[in-house]
Amino acid sequence: MKIIVDAMGGDNAPGEIVKGAIQAAKARPGLEIVLVGKEAEVRAAAAAAGGLPAAATVVNATQVIDMHDDPATAFKTKKDSSMTVGLTMLKNGEGDAFVSAGSTGALLSGGTLVVKRIPGIRRAAMAPHLPTAGSGLVLVDCGANAECTVEYLVQFAYLGSFYAEKALGIERPRVGLLNIGTEDSKGDTLRQETYRVLREAGDGGHLNFIGNIEAKEAIKGGCDVVVTDGFSGNVMLKTIEGVGSFMGKELKKMFLSSIKTKIAALLVKGGLGAFKERLDPDTIGGTPFLGLRKPVIKAHGSSGARAIENAVYQAVTAAEADLAGQIEANIGLMRVGR
Amino acid sequence: MKIIVDAMGGDNAPGEIVKGAIQAAKARPGLEIVLVGKEAEVRAAAAAAGGLPAAATVVNATQVIDMHDDPATAFKTKKDSSMTVGLTMLKNGEGDAFVSAGSTGALLSGGTLVVKRIPGIRRAAMAPHLPTAGSGLVLVDCGANAECTVEYLVQFAYLGSFYAEKALGIERPRVGLLNIGTEDSKGDTLRQETYRVLREAGDGGHLNFIGNIEAKEAIKGGCDVVVTDGFSGNVMLKTIEGVGSFMGKELKKMFLSSIKTKIAALLVKGGLGAFKERLDPDTIGGTPFLGLRKPVIKAHGSSGARAIENAVYQAVTAAEADLAGQIEANIGLMRVGR
Numbered sequence: 001m002k003i004i005v006d007a008m009g010g011d012n013a014p015g016e017i018v019k020g021a022i023q024a025a026k027a028r029p030g031l032e033i034v035l036v037g038k039e040a041e042v043r044a045a046a047a048a049a050g051g052l053p054a055a056a057t058v059v060n061a062t063q064v065i066d067m068h069d070d071p072a073t074a075f076k077t078k079k080d081s082s083m084t085v086g087l088t089m090l091k092n093g094e095g096d097a098f099v100s101a102g103s104t105g106a107l108l109s110g111g112t113l114v115v116k117r118i119p120g121i122r123r124a125a126m127a128p129h130l131p132t133a134g135s136g137l138v139l140v141d142c143g144a145n146a147e148c149t150v151e152y153l154v155q156f157a158y159l160g161s162f163y164a165e166k167a168l169g170i171e172r173p174r175v176g177l178l179n180i181g182t183e184d185s186k187g188d189t190l191r192q193e194t195y196r197v198l199r200e201a202g203d204g205g206h207l208n209f210i211g212n213i214e215a216k217e218a219i220k221g222g223c224d225v226v227v228t229d230g231f232s233g234n235v236m237l238k239t240i241e242g243v244g245s246f247m248g249k250e251l252k253k254m255f256l257s258s259i260k261t262k263i264a265a266l267l268v269k270g271g272l273g274a275f276k277e278r279l280d281p282d283t284i285g286g287t288p289f290l291g292l293r294k295p296v297i298k299a300h301g302s303s304g305a306r307a308i309e310n311a312v313y314q315a316v317t318a319a320e321a322d323l324a325g326q327i328e329a330n331i332g333l334m335r336v337g338r
Numbered sequence: 339m340k341i342i343v344d345a346m347g348g349d350n351a352p353g354e355i356v357k358g359a360i361q362a363a364k365a366r367p368g369l370e371i372v373l374v375g376k377e378a379e380v381r382a383a384a385a386a387a388g389g390l391p392a393a394a395t396v397v398n399a400t401q402v403i404d405m406h407d408d409p410a411t412a413f414k415t416k417k418d419s420s421m422t423v424g425l426t427m428l429k430n431g432e433g434d435a436f437v438s439a440g441s442t443g444a445l446l447s448g449g450t451l452v453v454k455r456i457p458g459i460r461r462a463a464m465a466p467h468l469p470t471a472g473s474g475l476v477l478v479d480c481g482a483n484a485e486c487t488v489e490y491l492v493q494f495a496y497l498g499s500f501y502a503e504k505a506l507g508i509e510r511p512r513v514g515l516l517n518i519g520t521e522d523s524k525g526d527t528l529r530q531e532t533y534r535v536l537r538e539a540g541d542g543g544h545l546n547f548i549g550n551i552e553a554k555e556a557i558k559g560g561c562d563v564v565v566t567d568g569f570s571g572n573v574m575l576k577t578i579e580g581v582g583s584f585m586g587k588e589l590k591k592m593f594l595s596s597i598k599t600k601i602a603a604l605l606v607k608g609g610l611g612a613f614k615e616r617l618d619p620d621t622i623g624g625t626p627f628l629g630l631r632k633p634v635i636k637a638h639g640s641s642g643a644r645a646i647e648n649a650v651y652q653a654v655t656a657a658e659a660d661l662a663g664q665i666e667a668n669i670g671l672m673r674v675g676r
Contacts, residue, residue: 133584143518147526180481180572188485188569215573219580231526232570234518235553239577242557246471247585250616254609261609267602271592278588 003315004095007037008064008082009102011302018045020308025055036061036086061085071105087114090294097295097315101303108144111289111296118324120331121291125156128287131278134221138164143234151336153194158334159290160225161207166321176213176223186212206333285310288318295319341653342433345375346402346420347440349640356383358646363393372433374399374424399423409443425452428632435633435653439641446482449627449634456662458669459629463494466625469616472559476502481572489674491532491565496672497628498563499545504659514551514561524550544671623648626656633657
């Protein structure tokens with residue numbers, strides 16, 4: 001298993017990226033890492049992280065795509081960027097999956113145009129695995145496609161279900177359509193029509209479709225996969241992050257407010273740590289782009305070494321799961337007439 | 339000031355509704371309450387709550403709209419329901435505002451068709467005031483209109499801004515368009531076109547438009563009014579509720595996990611209480627329907643007495659603010675050509 005890592009993408013590149021990738025290579029025997037980026041910088045970062053292990057190699061790429069580049073064209077105009085070189089290696093079979101903490105838009109465009117979508121899949125979708133009251137929640141799409149058709153949403157349902165089953169090990173994942181109520185007739189036209197098609201897929205035994213679900217119930221663990229357009233999915237994702245951060249800060253303020261509460265903070269230190277760990281995006285690592293021919297994992301822009309290490313493991317799991325094979329075998333179910 | 343209260347709406351009607359309304363009547367000299375509902379039941383509930391004060395009267399209504407009624411037609415088919423009678427009284431000037439914890443859909447249909455929209459306003463919107471890191475956030479729309487046009491969203495921006503300024507006392511409320519990024523070109527066509535119109539309104543000095551805003555930044559206190567379609571607004575609202583409830587439960591579990599953490603819980607009891615109070619929807623009371631000729635306030639279905647008491651105060655504030663007058667005076671700004 002060989003994972004290609006964009007050593008130059010993200011706020012903490014190359015230092016933390018290289019460090020995290022090396023940690024993964026050391027921790028998992030048999031795992032090979034290819035670090036793509038400005039060779040001198042990557043080697044310096046590797047030296048700082050304790051040296052490059054035998055299982056890791058460096059591939060030189062002289063350019064870096066940054067936040068000022070146009071996401072739609074950056075991978076083309078910067079042909080020797082770490083992202084473009086890495087994606088091209090993935091396409092050419094010189095690795096099994098690609099991990100990058102660089103620009104989401106550039107990675108999505110590059111992934112779609114270099115690695116390419118699986119034939120019949122209309123759009124690639126972003127599907128983060130979020131901590132919830134249950135075993136977590138796959139949210140698909142969460143921002144790649146602001147404007148969606150019924151067919152996109154139906155495909156997201158299958159992509160999310162296959163991912164939850166094969167990469168996350170959830171049996172017969174419960175798929176819910178994000179909506180503003182649970183009755184069949186709820187929501188806008190897009191939701192009503194998608195509901196009908198997914199209901200048929202459920203009745204046909206192709207998906208474990210549980211119907212419409214509200215955001216609140218989804219977070220309570222009411223389903224394993226939430227299907228929605230990239231606009232509302234992104235709103236849900238960012239709201240989760242916002243409320244988590246807001247509540248975390250308020251709690252901190254409360255614990256710091258007096259001697260009594262500071263003593264309390266000491267008494268619950270372990271528990272609070274576990275709680276934070278559970279909600280920490282770094283524990284999960286990254287977000288897969290579903291629907292591409294090979295696994296591409298987007299790590300958080302602010303990823304530290306631990307997040308990158310986990311994103312590499314996630315890439316391994318995604319590559320082992322052979323989602324593309326399953327999607328190809330079932331593509332006939334994912335066509336929706338207009 | 340006379341507030342009409344639907345004594346039969348909500349999970350805890352009539353007991354808690356009547357109790358909360360009576361509490362408000364007793365607490366605020368000069369405030370009159372009209373309790374609409376099945377007279378014998380309302381009077382019994384009033385007796386249980388310590389008796390009907392002089393400032394409260396009962397108007398009999400023999401029917402109740404419940405969750406099994408079709409929201410779109412219930413207010414018509416049940417002409418003698420507490421909701422229909424109350425809304426009709428409001429329309430006829432027999433009160434200054436109406437509060438109900440009954441069916442949201444029925445109240446919205448009834449409000450729109452009995453009380454009616456202000457001429458030129460295309461849709462009424464629901465605008466809850468949510469606790470955030472700043473002085474709170476008005477979210478408009480949050481579920482009344484799943485499918486929106488540019489004109490609806492532009493009107494929501496003005497409605498929310500006027501409400502925040504006149505009813506909540508926020509000077510020059512910062513209005514943000516909920517989006518999946520902050521650049522002008524972000525989001526779907528609806529967002530891009532709405533952005534353009536709101537930018538013009540901001541440049542013209544009619545609105546304090548601060549541009550696109552992501553859900554996370556809005557929760558951090560980045561703006562005072564968030565404008566969006568009812569679908570994504572509802573997703574945001576329900577996500578806030580879901581994460582709040584999830585984190586609350588996890589914290590509780592953590593505090594109950596050992597003797598040490600139980601002692602910690604005792605030490606932070608006051609602080610945790612204030613924290614919960616701040617996030618408690620009952621503290622705010624209810625959600626106004628903006629764009630109607632007179633104030634209609636929807637209280638949570640699960641409202642207890644305290645939530646109803648606060649919703650009554652909110653109705654007083656809304657009535658005093660004379661939003662309708664301000665909206666009428668500015669309706670010319672709210673027309674958007676197609």
